[in-house]
Amino acid sequence: MRFSFSGICTLMLAAATLAGLPGSLNAADTPVAALQLPPLPYAQDALAPFVSAKTMGFHYGKHHQGYVDNLNKLVAGTPFAGRPLEEIIRGTANLPDKTAIFNNAAQVWNHTFFWQSMKANGGGRPAGRLLEMILDAFGTFEAFKTAFETAGVGQFGSGWVWLVQDGGKVKIVKTANADTPLAHGQNALLTCDVWEHAYYLDYQNRRKDFVTTFLEHLANWDFAASRLK
Secondary structure, eight states: OOOOHHHHHHHHTHHHHHTTSOSSSOGGGSOOOOOOOOOOSSOTTTTTTTSOHHHHHHIIIIIIHHHHHHHHHHHTTSTTTTOOHHHHHHHHTTOGGGHHHHHHHHHHHHHHHHHHTBOTTOOSOOOHHHHHHHHHHHSSHHHHHHHHHHHHHHSOSSEEEEEEEETTEEEEEEEETTOOGGGGTOEEEEEEEOSGGGTHHHHTTOHHHHHHHIIIIIBOHHHHHHTOO
16 A cells, blocks of 8 residues: 555654544543654665665664654653644744754654655656646756756755745755755655765765766656645
């Protein structure tokens, strides 16, 4: 059975939501279920040789899991415990005293989205409405690829490069650290992680090669098209 990205995020917090429903126990006596690391949509070696199983093991099993663990600790005993992940992100964005919660919640969301943004035998060109919107915004698909690579390489330090839908248009945005289009009212369609831990074991400091490989061999255009509103 396959789930959409929003479905995966919903499943991660379904048990936590149930903890607040009326039942034989009082809500105060019902423990709030912890957020769980969502499953990968493929095996850890499925994207090789473009992303190795070793990179996936560290990136998913260590980094992504770490954000989940940190978030559970940070929200325990707060009004955010058991709340939907996207609600936590929107409720903590731009609040200096909630930065740690936002960073970890956004990184859980961003990474879950990143895994969905890739697939084995991906890359190439999208089709249909998404391709039309890209051509309308960038003129040619090659111009889009160049702009996406430039944004990814140009993101100073850690961050992400995204294709987003903003109203009736698509555009490329880059975000630093844990920042996410979700916090800015934009509909994310596709993302490439340009934190060094996403590519360093396979590409060392060659970020451009990784972003190019992402577009040519990994990008999940079916997922991106399914996100269009």
